[in-house]
Each structure stands twice: as C-alpha cells, then as structure tokens.
C-alpha cells in the first residue's frame with residue numbers, strides 16, 4: 263500500500279525530466295548555446311564564448327524550466343565524431359539541431375548530417391528544433407531561408423520548427439525552449455519513453 267501511495271506521490275509531485283540532444287556539424291555553435299542555456303536558466307554562470315573549445319566528448323547541462331527538468335547532451339560535430347551521436351538517440355526526448363546560418367558553404371554538410379539523424383530508427387517521432395544560429399552576424403540567413411536551403415523531405419509526422427537564434431546574445435532562445443518544452447510534454451515519444459522506463463523499473467523490482 264505504501265509503495266502505491268509513494269508511486270502516486272512521485273507521479274504527481276516529481277518534476278518530469280527530459281533529455282535533449284544538441285546536434286549539428288562542427289562550429290555550428292552547440293557548446294556556445296549550451297553555455298548560454300546554463301547562464302539563462304540556472305544559477306551557473308556558463309563559460310564565456312572565448313573559453314569554449316571544440317567538443318570531443320560529451321558536455322552535459324541541467325536546467326529547470328517552469329516545472330520541468332531539462333538535461334542537455336551536447337556532442338562534438340567533427341566528421342570523425344558524428345558516429346557517436348547515435349549512441350544517445352534511444353534515450354532522447356527531442357533534438358535541437360544547430361546550424362551556422364552565416365556559413366552557406368556548409369549548409370550541404372549540415373543537411374546531409376541531419377538527414378542521417380532523421381533516418382535513424384531510434385529517432386522515430388522525436389520532436390526537432392532546428393536553430394538558425396549566429397543571427398548577430400549581418401550575413402546570417404533567416405529561419406525561413408534556412409528552411410528552404412535545407413529542403414527537408416520526409417519530415418512526415420514529426421513535430422518540428424525552425425527558430426532564428428544567437429547563442430552569443432541570446433536572441434530567440436526563450437521562444438525556442440518554450441516551444442520545445444511544450445511539444446515534449448505532449449509528444450508520443452515522451453509517452454513511449456515513460457512507458458519503457460516504467461516497465462524497466464517494475465522489471466528490476
């Protein structure tokens with residue numbers, strides 16, 4: 263009986279935790295974004311951009327937004343490191359895909375890396391937030407233009423959106439995270455991950 267009430271109490275009062283993967287090719291601005299998120303949503307200061315180096319392992323950031331806990335996983339985007347991404351797909355509730363909107367010569371590379379992510383079966387149904395980053399630069403393309411460049415087919419029933427952001431000055435970040443939390447809260451993928459976690463817990467009891 264106690265465990266029943268405890269389970270119910272936990273269900274009602276514990277904050278939902280969402281895992282969000284931050285992907286994108288090298289130099290897109292993923293780690294700069296992660297540090298900005300930490301600065302904006304937690305008491306941590308976040309590294310200043312001039313102290314951020316290319317990512318080789320995994321950077322983790324935990325923040326709380328309204329009644330949810332967000333755990334961000336930021337991975338390295340250099341070509342030789344992209345094969346590691348898929349190890350994190352199964353546990354991810356959603357994906358933030360960061361693109362350097364001021365560097366059209368790398369849009370093709372960004373597009374094919376993203377298409378590969380979306381084709382992977384472990385990514386099925388994961389909401390997708392595509393960020394046109396570096397809007398503080400005069401030659402950055404808008405979110406709409408980036409959408410045309412990427413020309414993504416086969417998004418089918420996936421929930422997705424494009425946002426124009428700057429990981430430097432914080433433009434567009436609040437709107438992006440608000441969107442993400444809202445879609446994760448009602449996504450089928452979240453339901454699927456919750457059921458899976460529940461059956462694993464009861465299996466190990």
Ligand SMILES: Nc1nc2c(ncn2[C@@H]2O[C@H](COP(=O)(O)OP(=O)(O)OP(=O)(O)O)[C@@H](O)[C@H]2O)c(=O)[nH]1
Nearest residue numbers: 288289290291292293294316317339396428429430
């Ligand atoms: N102007 C401008 N520069 C940015 C912005 N975000 C990142 N940068 C710069 O872009 C470069 C790459 O940033 P990172 O955050 O290291 O990129 P990354 O995607 O984490 O790269 P990898 O770890 O190699 O995959 C750095 O020189 C950053 O200072 C932005 O919003 N505006």
Ligand SMILES: [Mg+2]
Nearest residue numbers: 292293316317
């Ligand atoms: Mg990085």
